[in-house]
Amino acid sequence: MHKAIKNKSRLLCGLKNAKADLTTAKFILYYGPTVADSDIYDLKDHKSLLEDENLDLSRNTVLYLHGYLEDPDVESIHVIAEAYLERKDTNLIVLDWGELADGNYIFDAMVNAKQLAPELAKVLLEMFDHGLDIEKLHIVGHSMGGQLAGNIGREIYKRTKGVRKIKRISALDPAFPLYYPLGAHLTSNDAEFVDVIHTDAWLYGAPTSTGTADFWPNGGNSLQPGCPKRNYKMLSDNDLSSHRRSWWFWAESVSDRFPIRFDAVPCRSWSDFKQNKTVETCPPVVMGHHCPTSIQGNFYLQTNGQTPFARGKEGTIYVDPKELLENTHGYSCEPRHSIKPV
Template identity: 50%
Template sequence: MFGRNQVIIASTGVLISVGLWIGLRPVKATLDSAKLVFFYGKSFNDQRNFPISKAVDILEQDEFDNGKPTVIYVHGYIEHMEMESVKVVCEAYLKRGDHNIIFVDWADLADGNYLLDAVPNAVKLSNILADAMLELINNGIAINKLHIVGHSLGGQIAGMMARKVKEKSSNTLKLRRITALDPAFPPFYPGWVYKPLGKRDAVLVDVIHTDAWLYGAPVSTGTVDFWPNGGKTLQPGCPKRNYKMLTDNDLCSHRRSWWFWAESVASVDTQKFPAIKCKSWDHFKDGKCDEDAPVAYMGIDCPLNVSGDYFLQTNGDEPYCKGSAGTKYAPKVKT
């Protein structure tokens, strides 16, 4: 038996507390607390803050290079500027050195009750971010060089923002690429209340699943969906869950998505995380995959011309990429 404040997540049998979604402390935050952070140098500390309403001012910075692609990274629930996820991803781009890097800092809005504060705030934020994207595009950023990357709830914001860009431009503008790193599960699936990220939100919507059915989206939701190690908890190298919500152990699999992404970004000379197209994880394990489909690379090098579900295995620690060996299932060795 489980208590009245607990539920079972379907297909996993994992017990979670309803208090995570509706019982945490409320938070008061306004939309103007969110800002854009432009990384202008070689260090993480080389950054300038801009109100979202002044996004176009970033284009006037001497260090902004309109010849380079621009990545906009959106963090997830209860994350902030000093979180490991933000530093790891941004420093990977700094190491790469060939992108303009803009970070959406919405920490105050991403705090408090998940369902009562953070999700509604995410919806409102996506609207003003869409206005900022239109300003950037109208003032010179090439839409085909604009890439939105979001983790967890940030992945859902990316989808909502992209749909608003299309709506506000009377369907004349469509973002080239959205990457969602284990996009948030509740309350976006099955989509009765909030529409989830979808394959029509951009020309390419690539999704990395690492904690499906818990914190991450339970189903394929992009143009191409990558399912490393089956896409579910526990990812290799993660400790067994202690079921205390939002602890490091609990979030390990969910966070693995941005570790994979950062590793691919930091590798300039080598394409990381080759994956093969299969109908399911069981088919991958049995070697029953689509031999005619091209290999796709999970991460920054994902091509525009692939679609469907792709599978691979990774290592349990850095470097996570197993190379071509990751495209063939290797059973876990019992110790």
């Protein structure tokens, strides 16, 4: 468990500080074949990153932003990195803002993220001027990282007076507390296309549609299939299980190891999905990495309770969750190793 979570009572009471020192943020370029194979750069040294022999500027580039209380040593980063390393068409750069994402949620991490966004926007604009193709950049963020992604996209659009706009932002259960309903949260205007995966709505994750296309697997809230009952201990593994499902789903969608994808159908609500009432003007789509960027609206699906999570076409027809439970051999509350089936 991350060391910061062990001190969660101090964190939430504001007794531990993580004041903004933006120089602690780093870019990590993962080039494989394992997650140990990576190069690290200071934000101010982004020109050296662009000259790294392991960065192929002809490919698409993903910038991944982790969430609150996370750093490159946590499971989510390893799972995401391993998934992208299986692909041969994408560069993966992870922003390590672990020291800034620590401390009190309200007075440290949120404040730090707000200060970090303009700096990252400035750095990315300089990178665009030195060879990074904005048309091939895709920002993916989990939890507070999803909100940070939106803030970066907003800043780039603002600083260029609307001339430049990020092509795509994907937010994985973007953080809810204090961002909604009145906070400066992720919106569909932050990139040309913003897709959102909701897995813990109203608790740790965003409770409302907040992107161009919003996906609501299993209704989009807790408990996600296969997750243990909440123990109501804030930031514990049990409590975070549904929130974490978003990046498990994303990693599986990135990996071409699994032939079955996260098929989803357009519906006005989870209730309509359960009654097979779809919006006929929009065809079925897929959630995750392969999501088409021409769609908009709300999409629903069901998943399995363990890897592989995707159910393909079967996931677009509602079945009683008890049947899913019977078919997944008792579920593991979390997949145990990377994106490999358990």
